[in-house]
Amino acid sequence: MNFEFTAEELEIKKEVVDFIKKESTPEIVKESESHGDIYGAPEGRKIIQKMAARGWLTPTWPKKYGGMEASETIGYMIREEMGYYGLPFGFIAAHMAGPTILRFASDEMKEKWLPRISSGELEFALGYTEPQAGSDLSALMMEAKDMGDHFLVNGTKLFNTSCHIADYHWLAARTDFDAPRHKGVSMMIVDLKSPGITINPMITMADWQTNEVSYVNVKVPKENLVGDKNKGFYYLMAALDFERMFPLGRYRKLFDDIVDYAKETISGGKPLAKDPVIRQEIAQVAIEMEATTLLYYQLAHILDKGDIPNYQSSMEKTFATETAQRITNLGMDILGSYSQLKDNSKHAKLQGRVEHSYRTSVVETIYAGTSEIQRNIIATKGLGLPR
Numbered sequence: 001m002n003f004e005f006t007a008e009e010l011e012i013k014k015e016v017v018d019f020i021k022k023e024s025t026p027e028i029v030k031e032s033e034s035h036g037d038i039y040g041a042p043e044g045r046k047i048i049q050k051m052a053a054r055g056w057l058t059p060t061w062p063k064k065y066g067g068m069e070a071s072e073t074i075g076y077m078i079r080e081e082m083g084y085y086g087l088p089f090g091f092i093a094a095h096m097a098g099p100t101i102l103r104f105a106s107d108e109m110k111e112k113w114l115p116r117i118s119s120g121e122l123e124f125a126l127g128y129t130e131p132q133a134g135s136d137l138s139a140l141m142m143e144a145k146d147m148g149d150h151f152l153v154n155g156t157k158l159f160n161t162s163c164h165i166a167d168y169h170w171l172a173a174r175t176d177f178d179a180p181r182h183k184g185v186s187m188m189i190v191d192l193k194s195p196g197i198t199i200n201p202m203i204t205m206a207d208w209q210t211n212e213v214s215y216v217n218v219k220v221p222k223e224n225l226v227g228d229k230n231k232g233f234y235y236l237m238a239a240l241d242f243e244r245m246f247p248l249g250r251y252r253k254l255f256d257d258i259v260d261y262a263k264e265t266i267s268g269g270k271p272l273a274k275d276p277v278i279r280q281e282i283a284q285v286a287i288e289m290e291a292t293t294l295l296y297y298q299l300a301h302i303l304d305k306g307d308i309p310n311y312q313s314s315m316e317k318t319f320a321t322e323t324a325q326r327i328t329n330l331g332m333d334i335l336g337s338y339s340q341l342k343d344n345s346k347h348a349k350l351q352g353r354v355e356h357s358y359r360t361s362v363v364e365t366i367y368a369g370t371s372e373i374q375r376n377i378i379a380t381k382g383l384g385l386p387r
């Protein structure tokens, strides 16, 4: 197997990196960091729409829907570079809902939504979790009553990140209360400005805003139903498999900066990087970052074959997010007491990113399914262990 990029792929990488370095601003990077790297806030929209115009937001999609028909490896590489240079790299519409629409929705729906997603015009927010339905999403109870030409939606969602900056809700709601739990759910796209929707902020330990979103008699046109009614749970599971593909980009940059810090900082008359314990720790994390990349390449390979990765996405998500924690712990060890300082302290090192990443790397092992749930999926779907 050849792990090297082709000359053409390296050319695209160079173009992407040159573009980001030229167009990115500290405001965009700051905004992305404060929104959990999720697309939708105003500064990010400006640069991502320019990237989208070059086909870089949805490089793997068919050309007729705004893609480049490129390999998933290129898609990964572009996203990794966006994260590395501090741009938004979490795209609900382009990377989670869009690929699900591409595989399961009607041609009419594809033609209506995909070009607007691939141009970066629209962003979605994920509407899955409810107070009683987190790890067990099949317990969701938000009601979508079939009224003929529309659904009437009532209920409450929790932890719905970016609803306050997105345009549409990628919503899972129950359309049949008599059917077995997995068979009564439908997916639909809801305009977040619809009358009857209220969005209340919930601030996480990472400082990012997620939301409680309540629906009171919200009308959703029938044409916004994704695929078939009552088959939504299967679409939701596929969308989660896409969501769990986690690029390390931002943490890879942090790792590089921590290594530079260890090389440049003198302690006891010699650089920290000469300390044998620190060298061992740095090398160990480097191995784990490399393993994360290989796990991601496996996902790219599965997608390029036309399949959707399942327990393999769970493996990559678990390993990547836990590697992110190990990168942050490395920063804590090397920066010592400085690592606890926020970027507003004049003594802060590396713009306080170790302190902030320490907090972000906790919530990343929770969203899209906790690490315990990912390990359950690996055990049952990957290894055939009993449920």
Ligand SMILES: Cc1cc2nc3c(=O)[nH]c(=O)nc-3n(C[C@H](O)[C@H](O)[C@H](O)COP(=O)(O)OP(=O)(O)OC[C@H]3O[C@@H](n4cnc5c(N)ncnc54)[C@H](O)[C@@H]3O)c2cc1C
Pocket: 125, 126, 127, 128, 129, 131, 133, 134, 135, 136, 158, 159, 160, 161, 162, 204, 210, 363, 366, 367, 368, 369, 370, 371, 372, 373, 376
């Ligand atoms: C920052 C952040 C952003 C989020 N963004 C979104 C979003 O945009 N949209 C959305 O819909 N949701 C979102 N979520 C919700 C997230 O997906 C849920 O929080 C997560 O799935 C866990 O559900 P819960 O919080 O209800 O915890 P619970 O399901 O109550 O779990 C509590 C604990 O029990 C463990 N546990 C539960 N069941 C099992 C089991 N069977 N085996 C072993 N352990 C188990 C869990 O691992 C966890 O440690 C977000 C969450 C966070 C923290």
